[in-house]
Each structure stands twice: as C-alpha cells, then as structure tokens.
Amino acid sequence: MEMPEVIVPNPHLLQSDHLLKYILETSVHPREPQILKELRDTTVAVDTRSPIALDPHSGQLVGMLLKMLNPKRTLEIGVYTGYSLLATALSTPPDAKITAIDPKAEWYGVGLPFIKKAGVEHKIDFIHSIALPVLDDLLLLQGGNEGSFDFAFVDADKNNYGNYHERLMKLVKIGGVIVYDNVLWGGTVASPDGDGVPDHMKEIMAMAIEFNRRIAGDDRVEICVAPVGDGLTICRRIS
Ligand SMILES: C[S@@+](CC[C@H](N)C(=O)[O-])C[C@H]1O[C@@H](n2cnc3c(N)ncnc32)[C@H](O)[C@@H]1O
Secondary structure (H helix, E strand, C coil), X not given: CCCCCCCCCCCCCCCCHHHHHHHHHHHHHHHCCHHHHHXXXXXXHHCCCCCCCCCHHHHHHHHHHHHHHCCCEEXXXXXXXXXXXXXXXXXXXXXXXXXXXXXXXXXXXXXXHHHHHCCCHHHEEEEECCHHHHHHHHHHHCCCCCCCEEEEEECCCHHHHHHHHHHHHHHEEEEEEEEEECCCHHHHHHCCCCXXXXXXXXXXXXXXXXXXXXHHCCCCEEEEEECCCCCEEEEEECC
16 A cells, blocks of 8 residues: 655755755855844754744845835734844844734743844834734724835734734735745645644644635735745735
8 A cells, every 4th residue: 555655844845955955054054144043043942842933044035025125114923032033123224113923022032132132122113912913903993004014924823824914915015025934834735635744733734725725816915935944925915
C-alpha cells in the first residue's frame, strides 16, 4: 500500500534544506540588521517553544515592501517579542506611526529594549488587547480612521483572519497593502484531506484553506501568495 507523504512541520516551506541554507547564508543573514539578529537570538533563548517569530527571510521581504510603500501609518496584529514590529519600525520613515496589538504584553517586554536601542520606540503605539475590538473601535468609535492606514501586517489568531480582512478592507486605504503570514501552514494546505498532517496542525490548516479560498475570490484586492517562510499573502487593496 502506498503511504501518504508525511508533512513535517517546518517553518520554512522550501523543502530543499540545501537551497534554503544557500538563500539564508548568501542573501538573508548577512543583510539582516544586527539589532534584528540580536532580538531573534534573545527570543530563541527566552522562549524554547517552536519558533513563532517572523523568520528573517519573510522579514526581509516585508521590510523591502515597506521601503517601497513609504507608509505613514501601519497596523500590526500579533506582536510577540516584536521581530516583525522592529523590522517594520526600521523600514518606515521617521514620522511613521505603527499601531501594534497583542494581548500578551510580557512578550513585548522582551523586545522593547531592542526597539529602544534601535531608536524607533517613538513610532510605536502598543495596544495591550486582542485585536478585533481594537479594529472595531478604530472604525466605529474613533471615526476618521477609514482608509487612514497604508499598510497592515497580520500574524495572530488565524481563526479571525477573515474578520480581520473585512475590517482592514475599511481601515487600509485603496492602494494600501495588507500582508498575512502563515497562509500555507507548513505546506499542509495542499493536503486538505489531512493525510500525513499532524493532528495539532489540522484546525489551523482548515482555517488557512478557507481564508485562502476567500482571498482568492476577493476582487477588492490584488494578491500574491509568496512561498517565503510559512507563506505570506500580499494583498493590495484596489477598491
Ligand atoms: C505568531 S506570534 C506573532 C509573531 C510576531 N509577528 C513576530 O514577528 O515575532 C502571534 C502573536 O499573536 C498574539 N495573539 C494571539 N491572539 C491574538 C488576538 N486575538 N489579537 C492580537 N494578537 C493575538 C499572541 O499573543 C502572539 O504574541
């Protein structure tokens, strides 16, 4: 009997270890800002679980996108110790403002010294909360925020990606960009019947498949699924 291919949980989708090593060694790690490397090393030292911070290859892509967009106002959903937040702060103009949301302030505390050392703390408004009520508050209570963000990065709470998308389609301006992380969930999305997928990955696999289906059919955005890191969907709002 032919056995199903076992999908190994792997934060990088590139299944050729040699090629991944080549890319990281030639083009990613030598170019990673020293302060981001210090934060990455500290994060690994203080949190021994499997890595959940944005990987440096994805950080490089997001950083370059930001430099091309030159955003004045950005949103970050899911901060953890702040790798993607610091990458954002380093890649935006000096007067940019980043609204960063996470219910776990203790992890943000790990990253804050690095953010201060980089001299970019003034850009960040950290909101200690789950994201959905904050987005609703920005839209409903505070008013005036529709179309006021140039960029958003979403890396938390996968079951709410669809809900975040609907709010972000109002908060991010036409022409603005939203990036969603983990959309390929270790490659499991290509095995929707679950063959070879570890049980603990199946719930988010199903959510990622549903989110990807929805975004692919959303004609309010242009999209590109970049198979970098754990899969990044780059959406540009066009209407
Ligand atoms: C994958 S980590 C984010 C990694 C981060 N982007 C980085 O580069 O280090 C996910 C984070 O989302 C946060 N989180 C979980 N549920 C959330 C929610 N409902 N709203 C906002 N953040 C949430 C967790 O506390 C965790 O810090």
